[in-house]
Amino acid sequence: xxDGVPDDIVEVRDLVVRFGDFTAVDGISFDVRRGExxxxxxxxxxxxxxxxxxxxxxxxxxxxxVTIDGHDTEDDYIAARSCIGIAQQHISLDKDLTVRxxxxxxxxxxxxxxxxxxxRIESTASILExxxxxDRRIENLSGGWKRKASIICSIIHEPSVLFLDEPTxxxxxxxxxxxxxxxxxxNRRGTxxxxxxxxxxxxESLCDRVAIINRGRLVAMGTVDxxxxxxxxxxxxxxxxxxRVTKHHFPDREAARGYTEGLDFFFNVxxxxxxxxxxxxxxxxxxx
Amino acid sequence: MTNPLTxxxxxxxxxxxxxxxxxxNVVEVLLTGLVGPIxxxxxxxxxxxxxxxxxxxxxxxxxxxxxxxLATLSGTFSTVAMKILVQRLFYMSFDELLLCPVHITSxxxxxxxxxxxxxxxxxxxxxxxxxxxSPSVEFSLGAMGVVVLASLTFSLFGLxxxxxxxxxxxxxxFTSIVIVPMTFLCGTLFNVSALPAFAAYVVYLxxxxxxxxxxxxxxxxxxxxxxxxxxxxxxxxxxxxxxYWMIKTHRC
Numbered sequence: 001x002x003d004g005v006p007d008d009i010v011e012v013r014d015l016v017v018r019f020g021d022f023t024a025v026d027g028i029s030f031d032v033r034r035g036e037x038x039x040x041x042x043x044x045x046x047x048x049x050x051x052x053x054x055x056x057x058x059x060x061x062x063x064x065x066v067t068i069d070g071h072d073t074e075d076d077y078i079a080a081r082s083c084i085g086i087a088q089q090h091i092s093l094d095k096d097l098t099v100r101x102x103x104x105x106x107x108x109x110x111x112x113x114x115x116x117x118x119x120r121i122e123s124t125a126s127i128l129e130x131x132x133x134x135d136r137r138i139e140n141l142s143g144g145w146k147r148k149a150s151i152i153c154s155i156i157h158e159p160s161v162l163f164l165d166e167p168t169x170x171x172x173x174x175x176x177x178x179x180x181x182x183x184x185x186x187n188r189r190g191t192x193x194x195x196x197x198x199x200x201x202x203x204e205s206l207c208d209r210v211a212i213i214n215r216g217r218l219v220a221m222g223t224v225d226x227x228x229x230x231x232x233x234x235x236x237x238x239x240x241x242x243x244r245v246t247k248h249h250f251p252d253r254e255a256a257r258g259y260t261e262g263l264d265f266f267f268n269v270x271x272x273x274x275x276x277x278x279x280x281x282x283x284x285x286x287x288x
Numbered sequence: 289m290t291n292p293l294t295x296x297x298x299x300x301x302x303x304x305x306x307x308x309x310x311x312x313n314v315v316e317v318l319l320t321g322l323v324g325p326i327x328x329x330x331x332x333x334x335x336x337x338x339x340x341x342x343x344x345x346x347x348x349x350x351x352x353x354x355x356x357x358l359a360t361l362s363g364t365f366s367t368v369a370m371k372i373l374v375q376r377l378f379y380m381s382f383d384e385l386l387l388c389p390v391h392i393t394s395x396x397x398x399x400x401x402x403x404x405x406x407x408x409x410x411x412x413x414x415x416x417x418x419x420x421x422s423p424s425v426e427f428s429l430g431a432m433g434v435v436v437l438a439s440l441t442f443s444l445f446g447l448x449x450x451x452x453x454x455x456x457x458x459x460x461x462f463t464s465i466v467i468v469p470m471t472f473l474c475g476t477l478f479n480v481s482a483l484p485a486f487a488a489y490v491v492y493l494x495x496x497x498x499x500x501x502x503x504x505x506x507x508x509x510x511x512x513x514x515x516x517x518x519x520x521x522x523x524x525x526x527x528x529x530x531x532y533w534m535i536k537t538h539r540c
Contacts, residue, residue: 058383060538082389092380096309105308108301109388 015064024050026216039207040196047216048196085159095139110157144175161192204274214282239266298390302398321410352418353504354476360438363407365446372450400443407439431506438499444527451540475500
Protein backbone atom coordinates (compact mmCIF):
# COMPACT_ATOMS: atom_id res chain seq x y z
CA UNK A 1 0.00 0.00 0.00
CA UNK A 2 1.10 3.57 -0.54
CA ASP A 3 1.93 5.93 2.28
CA GLY A 4 0.19 9.07 0.99
CA VAL A 5 -2.80 10.36 2.94
CA PRO A 6 -4.65 12.83 0.69
CA ASP A 7 -8.47 12.39 0.64
CA ASP A 8 -8.45 12.31 -3.13
CA ILE A 9 -6.41 9.40 -4.41
CA VAL A 10 -6.67 10.45 -8.07
CA GLU A 11 -6.58 14.10 -9.09
CA VAL A 12 -7.04 14.99 -12.75
CA ARG A 13 -6.69 18.61 -13.81
CA ASP A 14 -7.49 20.11 -17.23
CA LEU A 15 -6.56 16.93 -19.02
CA VAL A 16 -6.32 17.19 -22.80
CA VAL A 17 -5.36 14.33 -25.12
CA ARG A 18 -5.16 14.97 -28.86
CA PHE A 19 -4.33 12.57 -31.68
CA GLY A 20 -3.46 14.88 -34.58
CA ASP A 21 -6.53 17.05 -35.20
CA PHE A 22 -8.80 14.79 -33.12
CA THR A 23 -9.35 15.75 -29.50
CA ALA A 24 -10.15 12.56 -27.58
CA VAL A 25 -10.17 14.18 -24.13
CA ASP A 26 -11.02 17.85 -23.93
CA GLY A 27 -9.95 19.55 -20.73
CA ILE A 28 -11.53 17.34 -18.07
CA SER A 29 -10.94 17.66 -14.33
CA PHE A 30 -12.13 15.35 -11.59
CA ASP A 31 -11.09 13.71 -8.33
CA VAL A 32 -11.53 10.17 -7.11
CA ARG A 33 -11.95 9.87 -3.36
CA ARG A 34 -10.02 7.31 -1.36
CA GLY A 35 -12.05 4.17 -0.74
CA GLU A 36 -14.89 4.81 -3.19
CA UNK A 37 -16.05 3.01 -6.31
CA UNK A 38 -15.93 5.65 -8.99
CA UNK A 39 -17.76 5.00 -12.24
CA UNK A 40 -16.70 6.55 -15.51
CA UNK A 41 -19.59 6.29 -17.89
CA UNK A 42 -19.85 7.25 -21.52
CA UNK A 43 -20.99 6.05 -24.92
CA UNK A 44 -18.57 4.25 -27.26
CA UNK A 45 -15.84 6.61 -28.42
CA UNK A 46 -16.55 9.16 -25.66
CA UNK A 47 -12.96 9.13 -24.41
CA UNK A 48 -13.22 6.68 -21.49
CA UNK A 49 -10.35 4.40 -22.50
CA UNK A 50 -8.12 7.33 -23.52
CA UNK A 51 -8.75 8.91 -20.12
CA UNK A 52 -7.96 5.71 -18.22
CA UNK A 53 -4.83 5.10 -20.35
CA UNK A 54 -3.64 8.65 -19.62
CA UNK A 55 -4.43 8.55 -15.92
CA UNK A 56 -2.56 5.25 -15.60
CA UNK A 57 0.51 6.64 -17.47
CA UNK A 58 0.21 4.49 -20.63
CA UNK A 59 -0.78 7.49 -22.74
CA UNK A 60 1.01 10.82 -22.59
CA UNK A 61 -1.35 13.78 -22.08
CA UNK A 62 -1.19 16.70 -24.52
CA UNK A 63 -1.65 18.98 -21.52
CA UNK A 64 -2.96 18.91 -17.97
CA UNK A 65 -1.83 16.92 -14.97
CA VAL A 66 -2.63 13.73 -13.11
CA THR A 67 -1.57 12.76 -9.61
CA ILE A 68 -2.02 9.34 -8.05
CA ASP A 69 -1.85 9.28 -4.27
CA GLY A 70 0.06 12.57 -4.37
CA HIS A 71 2.56 11.42 -7.03
CA ASP A 72 2.64 13.30 -10.33
CA THR A 73 2.37 10.74 -13.16
CA GLU A 74 4.90 12.62 -15.32
CA ASP A 75 7.57 13.58 -12.80
CA ASP A 76 7.21 10.71 -10.34
CA TYR A 77 5.88 7.94 -12.56
CA ILE A 78 7.52 5.03 -10.74
CA ALA A 79 5.93 5.96 -7.40
CA ALA A 80 2.59 6.67 -9.12
CA ARG A 81 2.64 3.31 -10.89
CA SER A 82 3.35 1.42 -7.70
CA CYS A 83 -0.06 2.60 -6.42
CA ILE A 84 -1.93 1.50 -9.54
CA GLY A 85 -3.45 -1.76 -10.65
CA ILE A 86 -5.17 -1.96 -14.00
CA ALA A 87 -7.21 -4.56 -15.82
CA GLN A 88 -7.46 -3.29 -19.35
CA GLN A 89 -10.38 -3.67 -21.72
CA HIS A 90 -8.42 -6.21 -23.74
CA ILE A 91 -6.81 -9.10 -21.90
CA SER A 92 -3.23 -7.92 -21.55
CA LEU A 93 -1.56 -11.03 -20.17
CA ASP A 94 1.21 -12.97 -21.87
CA LYS A 95 -0.75 -15.69 -23.64
CA ASP A 96 2.33 -17.92 -24.03
CA LEU A 97 2.55 -18.25 -20.24
CA THR A 98 0.35 -19.99 -17.68
CA VAL A 99 -1.84 -18.16 -15.18
CA ARG A 100 0.69 -18.93 -12.44
CA UNK A 101 3.60 -17.64 -14.53
CA UNK A 102 1.71 -14.45 -15.36
CA UNK A 103 0.94 -13.93 -11.66
CA UNK A 104 4.56 -14.53 -10.71
CA UNK A 105 5.76 -12.16 -13.42
CA UNK A 106 3.42 -9.42 -12.19
CA UNK A 107 4.54 -10.04 -8.62
CA UNK A 108 8.19 -9.76 -9.70
CA UNK A 109 7.58 -6.58 -11.70
CA UNK A 110 5.91 -5.04 -8.67
CA UNK A 111 8.87 -6.07 -6.52
CA UNK A 112 7.02 -8.28 -4.07
CA UNK A 113 9.71 -9.88 -1.86
CA UNK A 114 10.65 -13.41 -2.94
CA UNK A 115 9.81 -14.76 0.54
CA UNK A 116 6.20 -13.55 0.27
CA UNK A 117 5.67 -14.28 -3.40
CA UNK A 118 4.35 -17.85 -3.39
CA UNK A 119 1.95 -17.21 -0.53
CA ARG A 120 0.74 -13.98 -2.14
CA ILE A 121 0.14 -15.72 -5.47
CA GLU A 122 -1.83 -18.54 -3.87
CA SER A 123 -3.89 -16.28 -1.60
CA THR A 124 -4.70 -13.83 -4.40
CA ALA A 125 -5.61 -16.65 -6.78
CA SER A 126 -7.90 -18.17 -4.17
CA ILE A 127 -10.06 -15.01 -4.17
CA LEU A 128 -11.44 -16.06 -7.54
CA GLU A 129 -10.95 -19.79 -7.07
CA UNK A 130 -8.42 -19.93 -9.88
CA UNK A 131 -6.82 -23.07 -8.41
CA UNK A 132 -7.74 -25.50 -11.19
CA UNK A 133 -6.69 -23.05 -13.86
CA UNK A 134 -3.34 -21.94 -12.42
CA ASP A 135 -1.20 -24.12 -14.65
CA ARG A 136 -3.14 -23.58 -17.85
CA ARG A 137 -1.80 -21.28 -20.52
CA ILE A 138 -3.79 -18.07 -20.90
CA GLU A 139 -4.52 -18.82 -24.56
CA ASN A 140 -6.36 -21.99 -23.48
CA LEU A 141 -8.78 -20.23 -21.08
CA SER A 142 -12.31 -19.05 -21.85
CA GLY A 143 -13.05 -15.31 -22.00
CA GLY A 144 -14.45 -15.19 -18.47
CA TRP A 145 -11.47 -16.96 -16.92
CA LYS A 146 -9.04 -14.81 -18.89
CA ARG A 147 -10.79 -11.74 -17.47
CA LYS A 148 -10.61 -13.13 -13.94
CA ALA A 149 -6.92 -13.96 -14.35
CA SER A 150 -6.33 -10.44 -15.65
CA ILE A 151 -8.01 -8.87 -12.60
CA ILE A 152 -6.13 -11.14 -10.21
CA CYS A 153 -2.84 -10.12 -11.85
CA SER A 154 -3.76 -6.47 -11.45
CA ILE A 155 -4.28 -6.79 -7.67
CA ILE A 156 -1.31 -9.04 -6.81
CA HIS A 157 0.64 -6.03 -5.47
CA GLU A 158 -2.34 -4.75 -3.45
CA PRO A 159 -2.70 -1.43 -5.29
CA SER A 160 -4.30 1.56 -3.60
CA VAL A 161 -6.42 2.19 -6.66
CA LEU A 162 -7.59 -0.37 -9.17
CA PHE A 163 -8.57 0.72 -12.66
CA LEU A 164 -11.02 -1.56 -14.42
CA ASP A 165 -11.62 -0.69 -18.06
CA GLU A 166 -14.96 -2.21 -19.07
CA PRO A 167 -14.28 -5.32 -17.00
CA THR A 168 -17.51 -7.12 -17.87
CA UNK A 169 -17.57 -6.41 -21.62
CA UNK A 170 -18.36 -9.62 -23.49
CA UNK A 171 -19.01 -11.69 -20.35
CA UNK A 172 -22.12 -13.76 -19.68
CA UNK A 173 -24.53 -12.73 -16.91
CA UNK A 174 -23.14 -15.19 -14.35
CA UNK A 175 -19.54 -14.06 -14.89
CA UNK A 176 -20.65 -10.45 -14.78
CA UNK A 177 -22.30 -10.87 -11.38
CA UNK A 178 -19.26 -12.76 -10.12
CA UNK A 179 -17.05 -9.85 -11.13
CA UNK A 180 -19.38 -7.36 -9.49
CA UNK A 181 -19.06 -9.35 -6.26
CA UNK A 182 -15.28 -9.28 -6.66
CA UNK A 183 -15.27 -5.51 -7.16
CA UNK A 184 -17.36 -5.02 -4.02
CA UNK A 185 -15.13 -7.36 -2.05
CA UNK A 186 -11.93 -5.58 -3.14
CA ASN A 187 -13.52 -2.26 -2.26
CA ARG A 188 -14.48 -3.56 1.20
CA ARG A 189 -10.83 -4.55 1.66
CA GLY A 190 -9.86 -0.91 1.13
CA THR A 191 -9.07 -0.69 -2.58
CA UNK A 192 -10.36 2.36 -4.40
CA UNK A 193 -11.98 1.31 -7.67
CA UNK A 194 -12.04 3.37 -10.86
CA UNK A 195 -14.42 1.64 -13.23
CA UNK A 196 -15.18 2.54 -16.82
CA UNK A 197 -18.26 0.97 -18.33
CA UNK A 198 -20.98 1.52 -20.81
CA UNK A 199 -23.34 -0.77 -18.91
CA UNK A 200 -25.58 1.62 -17.00
CA UNK A 201 -26.85 -0.98 -14.56
CA UNK A 202 -23.25 -1.82 -13.68
CA UNK A 203 -22.53 1.78 -12.70
CA GLU A 204 -25.86 2.12 -10.90
CA SER A 205 -25.35 -1.07 -8.95
CA LEU A 206 -21.69 -0.66 -8.02
CA CYS A 207 -20.63 2.97 -7.94
CA ASP A 208 -20.62 5.48 -5.10
CA ARG A 209 -20.14 8.31 -7.60
CA VAL A 210 -20.39 8.45 -11.35
CA ALA A 211 -18.85 10.78 -13.92
CA ILE A 212 -20.39 10.93 -17.38
CA ILE A 213 -18.15 11.76 -20.32
CA ASN A 214 -19.33 12.56 -23.80
CA ARG A 215 -17.23 13.58 -26.81
CA GLY A 216 -14.20 14.02 -24.59
CA ARG A 217 -15.91 16.33 -22.11
CA LEU A 218 -17.19 15.69 -18.62
CA VAL A 219 -20.92 16.45 -18.67
CA ALA A 220 -21.86 15.50 -15.11
CA MET A 221 -20.45 14.03 -11.93
CA GLY A 222 -21.98 13.00 -8.61
CA THR A 223 -23.81 10.23 -6.78
CA VAL A 224 -26.58 8.48 -8.69
CA ASP A 225 -29.14 10.46 -6.65
CA UNK A 226 -27.39 13.76 -7.44
CA UNK A 227 -27.30 12.91 -11.15
CA UNK A 228 -30.95 11.89 -11.05
CA UNK A 229 -31.82 15.23 -9.45
CA UNK A 230 -29.99 17.03 -12.28
CA UNK A 231 -32.53 15.88 -14.85
CA UNK A 232 -35.51 15.27 -12.53
CA UNK A 233 -36.26 12.53 -10.05
CA UNK A 234 -39.47 11.43 -11.73
CA UNK A 235 -39.85 10.37 -15.34
CA UNK A 236 -43.06 10.09 -17.35
CA UNK A 237 -42.93 7.81 -20.40
CA UNK A 238 -45.62 8.93 -22.81
CA UNK A 239 -46.64 6.58 -25.63
CA UNK A 240 -48.43 8.35 -28.48
CA UNK A 241 -51.00 6.82 -30.83
CA UNK A 242 -48.25 5.63 -33.19
CA UNK A 243 -46.38 3.83 -30.44
CA ARG A 244 -43.54 6.35 -30.10
CA VAL A 245 -42.32 6.80 -26.55
CA THR A 246 -41.06 10.13 -25.26
CA LYS A 247 -39.60 10.74 -21.82
CA HIS A 248 -40.39 13.76 -19.71
CA HIS A 249 -38.52 14.47 -16.47
CA PHE A 250 -39.91 16.27 -13.44
CA PRO A 251 -38.40 17.22 -10.08
CA ASP A 252 -41.10 15.32 -8.12
CA ARG A 253 -44.32 13.28 -8.39
CA GLU A 254 -46.42 16.37 -7.81
CA ALA A 255 -45.06 18.06 -10.91
CA ALA A 256 -45.36 14.83 -12.90
CA ARG A 257 -48.99 14.41 -11.81
CA GLY A 258 -49.75 17.97 -12.97
CA TYR A 259 -48.32 17.13 -16.38
CA THR A 260 -50.24 13.89 -16.81
CA GLU A 261 -53.66 15.32 -15.84
CA GLY A 262 -55.79 15.44 -18.98
CA LEU A 263 -53.08 13.67 -21.03
CA ASP A 264 -54.73 11.81 -23.93
CA PHE A 265 -51.93 9.25 -24.33
CA PHE A 266 -50.81 6.14 -22.47
CA PHE A 267 -48.23 7.10 -19.87
CA ASN A 268 -46.15 5.57 -17.10
CA VAL A 269 -44.86 7.51 -14.12
CA UNK A 270 -41.70 6.10 -12.53
CA UNK A 271 -38.49 6.95 -10.74
CA UNK A 272 -35.77 8.32 -13.03
CA UNK A 273 -32.97 5.81 -13.64
CA UNK A 274 -29.31 6.40 -14.35
CA UNK A 275 -30.04 5.30 -17.92
CA UNK A 276 -32.48 8.19 -18.27
CA UNK A 277 -29.83 10.56 -16.94
CA UNK A 278 -27.23 9.11 -19.28
CA UNK A 279 -29.46 9.43 -22.35
CA UNK A 280 -30.48 12.93 -21.41
CA UNK A 281 -26.91 14.10 -20.87
CA UNK A 282 -25.27 12.34 -23.81
CA UNK A 283 -28.13 12.36 -26.36
CA UNK A 284 -28.82 15.01 -29.00
CA UNK A 285 -30.38 18.08 -27.46
CA UNK A 286 -29.48 16.89 -23.96
CA UNK A 287 -28.05 18.99 -21.18
CA UNK A 288 -24.53 18.51 -22.52
CA MET B 289 21.45 8.53 -10.66
CA THR B 290 19.86 5.12 -10.38
CA ASN B 291 21.84 2.34 -8.77
CA PRO B 292 23.14 -0.02 -11.53
CA LEU B 293 22.28 -2.99 -9.30
CA THR B 294 18.65 -1.82 -9.25
CA UNK B 295 18.67 -1.70 -13.05
CA UNK B 296 20.19 -5.20 -13.22
CA UNK B 297 17.61 -6.54 -10.78
CA UNK B 298 14.74 -4.90 -12.68
CA UNK B 299 16.14 -6.13 -16.01
CA UNK B 300 15.88 -9.71 -14.78
CA UNK B 301 12.34 -9.09 -13.53
CA UNK B 302 11.31 -7.68 -16.92
CA UNK B 303 13.02 -10.52 -18.81
CA UNK B 304 11.59 -13.27 -16.62
CA UNK B 305 8.47 -13.85 -18.75
CA UNK B 306 10.45 -14.12 -21.99
CA UNK B 307 13.05 -16.33 -20.28
CA UNK B 308 10.22 -18.60 -19.09
CA UNK B 309 9.13 -19.01 -22.69
CA UNK B 310 12.74 -19.58 -23.78
CA UNK B 311 13.20 -22.27 -21.12
CA UNK B 312 10.00 -24.03 -22.09
CA ASN B 313 10.80 -24.03 -25.80
CA VAL B 314 14.59 -24.37 -25.76
CA VAL B 315 14.86 -26.97 -28.55
CA GLU B 316 12.57 -25.04 -30.89
CA VAL B 317 14.32 -21.74 -30.15
CA LEU B 318 17.83 -23.14 -30.67
CA LEU B 319 16.89 -25.07 -33.80
CA THR B 320 15.43 -21.99 -35.47
CA GLY B 321 18.55 -20.05 -34.49
CA LEU B 322 21.00 -22.65 -35.80
CA VAL B 323 19.44 -23.94 -39.00
CA GLY B 324 20.18 -20.76 -40.99
CA PRO B 325 23.87 -20.41 -40.03
CA ILE B 326 24.52 -24.14 -40.55
CA UNK B 327 22.95 -23.95 -44.02
CA UNK B 328 25.18 -20.98 -44.82
CA UNK B 329 28.17 -22.99 -43.62
CA UNK B 330 27.29 -25.93 -45.86
CA UNK B 331 26.18 -23.96 -48.92
CA UNK B 332 28.90 -21.33 -48.92
CA UNK B 333 31.70 -22.92 -46.92
CA UNK B 334 31.64 -26.29 -48.63
CA UNK B 335 29.47 -25.74 -51.70
CA UNK B 336 30.95 -22.49 -52.95
CA UNK B 337 34.32 -22.85 -51.19
CA UNK B 338 34.79 -26.36 -52.57
CA UNK B 339 34.53 -25.07 -56.11
CA UNK B 340 37.29 -22.51 -55.52
CA UNK B 341 40.83 -23.01 -56.66
CA UNK B 342 42.84 -24.59 -53.86
CA UNK B 343 39.80 -26.09 -52.07
CA UNK B 344 37.46 -24.89 -49.34
CA UNK B 345 39.71 -24.67 -46.26
CA UNK B 346 40.87 -21.07 -46.70
CA UNK B 347 37.39 -19.82 -47.58
CA UNK B 348 35.90 -21.84 -44.72
CA UNK B 349 38.21 -20.09 -42.27
CA UNK B 350 37.12 -16.76 -43.78
CA UNK B 351 33.38 -17.29 -43.57
CA UNK B 352 33.08 -18.99 -40.16
CA UNK B 353 33.58 -15.64 -38.37
CA UNK B 354 31.22 -14.10 -40.93
CA UNK B 355 28.53 -16.66 -40.18
CA UNK B 356 28.98 -16.10 -36.44
CA UNK B 357 28.49 -12.38 -37.06
CA LEU B 358 25.43 -13.16 -39.14
CA ALA B 359 24.01 -15.28 -36.32
CA THR B 360 24.17 -12.28 -33.97
CA LEU B 361 21.81 -10.52 -36.36
CA SER B 362 19.54 -13.40 -37.39
CA GLY B 363 19.29 -14.75 -33.83
CA THR B 364 18.14 -11.47 -32.35
CA PHE B 365 16.47 -9.03 -34.67
CA SER B 366 13.44 -10.94 -35.90
CA THR B 367 12.90 -12.74 -32.56
CA VAL B 368 12.87 -9.54 -30.53
CA ALA B 369 11.00 -7.46 -33.11
CA MET B 370 8.23 -10.02 -33.62
CA LYS B 371 7.88 -10.69 -29.89
CA ILE B 372 7.49 -6.96 -29.15
CA LEU B 373 5.06 -6.49 -32.04
CA VAL B 374 2.90 -9.37 -30.81
CA GLN B 375 3.08 -8.22 -27.17
CA ARG B 376 2.16 -4.66 -28.21
CA LEU B 377 -0.55 -5.26 -30.77
CA PHE B 378 -2.07 -8.65 -30.00
CA TYR B 379 -1.33 -9.57 -26.37
CA MET B 380 -1.32 -5.94 -25.11
CA SER B 381 1.14 -7.14 -22.47
CA PHE B 382 3.72 -4.52 -23.44
CA ASP B 383 1.33 -1.82 -22.14
CA GLU B 384 1.05 -3.82 -18.94
CA LEU B 385 4.84 -3.81 -18.62
CA LEU B 386 5.01 -0.05 -19.10
CA LEU B 387 2.60 0.30 -16.16
CA CYS B 388 4.96 -1.43 -13.76
CA PRO B 389 7.19 0.54 -11.40
CA VAL B 390 10.45 -0.20 -13.22
CA HIS B 391 12.88 2.14 -14.98
CA ILE B 392 12.76 2.57 -18.76
CA THR B 393 16.37 1.37 -19.00
CA SER B 394 15.32 -1.88 -17.29
CA UNK B 395 12.40 -2.33 -19.70
CA UNK B 396 14.76 -1.91 -22.68
CA UNK B 397 17.45 -4.23 -21.37
CA UNK B 398 14.91 -6.76 -20.11
CA UNK B 399 13.13 -7.01 -23.43
CA UNK B 400 16.45 -7.53 -25.26
CA UNK B 401 17.88 -10.11 -22.86
CA UNK B 402 16.19 -13.20 -24.32
CA UNK B 403 17.43 -12.22 -27.80
CA UNK B 404 20.96 -11.75 -26.51
CA UNK B 405 20.93 -15.13 -24.73
CA UNK B 406 19.58 -16.92 -27.82
CA UNK B 407 22.21 -15.35 -30.10
CA UNK B 408 25.09 -15.96 -27.70
CA UNK B 409 24.17 -19.64 -27.30
CA UNK B 410 23.82 -20.09 -31.10
CA UNK B 411 27.11 -18.27 -31.77
CA UNK B 412 28.92 -20.37 -29.17
CA UNK B 413 27.71 -23.55 -30.88
CA UNK B 414 28.79 -22.26 -34.31
CA UNK B 415 32.14 -21.10 -32.93
CA UNK B 416 32.76 -24.55 -31.45
CA UNK B 417 31.74 -26.16 -34.72
CA UNK B 418 34.04 -23.75 -36.62
CA UNK B 419 37.02 -24.63 -34.43
CA UNK B 420 36.44 -28.32 -35.23
CA UNK B 421 35.97 -27.76 -38.97
CA SER B 422 38.84 -25.33 -39.60
CA PRO B 423 42.24 -25.43 -37.87
CA SER B 424 42.84 -21.74 -38.71
CA VAL B 425 39.86 -20.67 -36.58
CA GLU B 426 40.46 -20.14 -32.87
CA PHE B 427 37.98 -19.91 -30.03
CA SER B 428 38.36 -16.40 -28.71
CA LEU B 429 37.00 -14.65 -25.62
CA GLY B 430 37.42 -11.35 -27.47
CA ALA B 431 35.17 -12.67 -30.24
CA MET B 432 32.63 -13.76 -27.61
CA GLY B 433 32.71 -10.22 -26.22
CA VAL B 434 31.96 -8.88 -29.69
CA VAL B 435 29.15 -11.43 -30.05
CA VAL B 436 27.56 -10.21 -26.80
CA LEU B 437 27.87 -6.55 -27.83
CA ALA B 438 26.57 -7.24 -31.36
CA SER B 439 23.66 -9.32 -30.02
CA LEU B 440 22.71 -6.45 -27.73
CA THR B 441 22.97 -3.96 -30.61
CA PHE B 442 20.78 -6.00 -32.94
CA SER B 443 18.32 -6.86 -30.14
CA LEU B 444 17.95 -3.13 -29.50
CA PHE B 445 17.44 -2.68 -33.23
CA GLY B 446 14.73 -5.38 -33.10
CA LEU B 447 13.10 -3.72 -30.09
CA UNK B 448 13.06 -0.42 -31.95
CA UNK B 449 11.56 -2.04 -35.08
CA UNK B 450 8.94 -3.83 -32.94
CA UNK B 451 7.95 -0.53 -31.34
CA UNK B 452 7.90 1.50 -34.56
CA UNK B 453 5.91 -0.87 -36.78
CA UNK B 454 2.19 -1.41 -36.43
CA UNK B 455 1.69 -4.31 -38.81
CA UNK B 456 3.46 -7.61 -39.36
CA UNK B 457 3.68 -6.73 -43.07
CA UNK B 458 5.62 -3.57 -42.23
CA UNK B 459 8.03 -5.62 -40.15
CA UNK B 460 8.54 -7.96 -43.11
CA UNK B 461 9.24 -4.92 -45.29
CA PHE B 462 11.76 -3.72 -42.71
CA THR B 463 13.43 -7.13 -42.85
CA SER B 464 13.51 -7.13 -46.65
CA ILE B 465 15.02 -3.70 -47.12
CA VAL B 466 17.36 -3.53 -44.11
CA ILE B 467 18.17 -6.97 -42.73
CA VAL B 468 18.49 -9.07 -45.90
CA PRO B 469 20.87 -6.59 -47.67
CA MET B 470 22.99 -6.42 -44.50
CA THR B 471 23.10 -10.22 -44.38
CA PHE B 472 24.71 -10.49 -47.78
CA LEU B 473 26.71 -7.29 -48.15
CA CYS B 474 28.44 -6.69 -44.82
CA GLY B 475 31.56 -8.79 -45.29
CA THR B 476 30.07 -11.95 -43.87
CA LEU B 477 30.45 -14.11 -46.99
CA PHE B 478 33.01 -12.12 -49.00
CA ASN B 479 35.53 -9.36 -48.48
CA VAL B 480 33.91 -5.92 -48.81
CA SER B 481 37.00 -4.66 -50.66
CA ALA B 482 35.63 -6.57 -53.67
CA LEU B 483 32.68 -4.16 -53.84
CA PRO B 484 32.69 -0.98 -55.99
CA ALA B 485 34.01 2.03 -54.02
CA PHE B 486 30.62 3.68 -53.42
CA ALA B 487 28.99 0.41 -52.32
CA ALA B 488 31.95 -0.30 -50.02
CA TYR B 489 31.49 3.13 -48.43
CA VAL B 490 27.77 2.47 -47.79
CA VAL B 491 28.53 -0.99 -46.43
CA TYR B 492 31.17 0.51 -44.13
CA LEU B 493 28.38 2.51 -42.43
CA UNK B 494 26.38 -0.62 -41.56
CA UNK B 495 26.89 -2.23 -38.15
CA UNK B 496 27.16 -5.85 -39.31
CA UNK B 497 30.28 -4.96 -41.33
CA UNK B 498 32.05 -4.02 -38.13
CA UNK B 499 30.84 -7.08 -36.28
CA UNK B 500 32.34 -9.23 -39.11
CA UNK B 501 35.63 -7.35 -39.02
CA UNK B 502 35.94 -7.63 -35.25
CA UNK B 503 34.97 -11.30 -34.97
CA UNK B 504 37.31 -12.11 -37.86
CA UNK B 505 40.08 -10.06 -36.27
CA UNK B 506 39.79 -11.97 -32.99
CA UNK B 507 39.25 -15.45 -34.42
CA UNK B 508 41.82 -15.32 -37.21
CA UNK B 509 44.20 -13.06 -35.25
CA UNK B 510 44.35 -10.49 -38.04
CA UNK B 511 44.26 -7.41 -35.81
CA UNK B 512 41.46 -5.47 -34.09
CA UNK B 513 40.07 -2.47 -36.01
CA UNK B 514 39.36 0.08 -33.25
CA UNK B 515 37.16 2.16 -35.56
CA UNK B 516 34.83 -0.86 -35.74
CA UNK B 517 34.63 -0.97 -31.93
CA UNK B 518 33.74 2.72 -31.86
CA UNK B 519 31.13 2.41 -34.63
CA UNK B 520 29.49 -0.62 -33.02
CA UNK B 521 29.32 1.16 -29.66
CA UNK B 522 27.87 4.21 -31.40
CA UNK B 523 25.12 2.06 -32.96
CA UNK B 524 24.37 0.47 -29.58
CA UNK B 525 24.04 3.90 -28.00
CA UNK B 526 21.93 5.17 -30.90
CA UNK B 527 19.46 2.25 -30.80
CA UNK B 528 19.27 2.40 -27.01
CA UNK B 529 18.66 6.17 -27.11
CA UNK B 530 15.91 5.81 -29.72
CA UNK B 531 14.20 3.02 -27.73
CA TYR B 532 14.41 5.15 -24.57
CA TRP B 533 12.93 8.15 -26.38
CA MET B 534 10.11 6.04 -27.86
CA ILE B 535 9.08 4.73 -24.45
CA LYS B 536 9.64 7.98 -22.56
CA THR B 537 7.49 9.95 -25.01
CA HIS B 538 4.79 7.21 -25.15
CA ARG B 539 5.27 6.67 -28.88
CA CYS B 540 4.88 2.91 -28.79
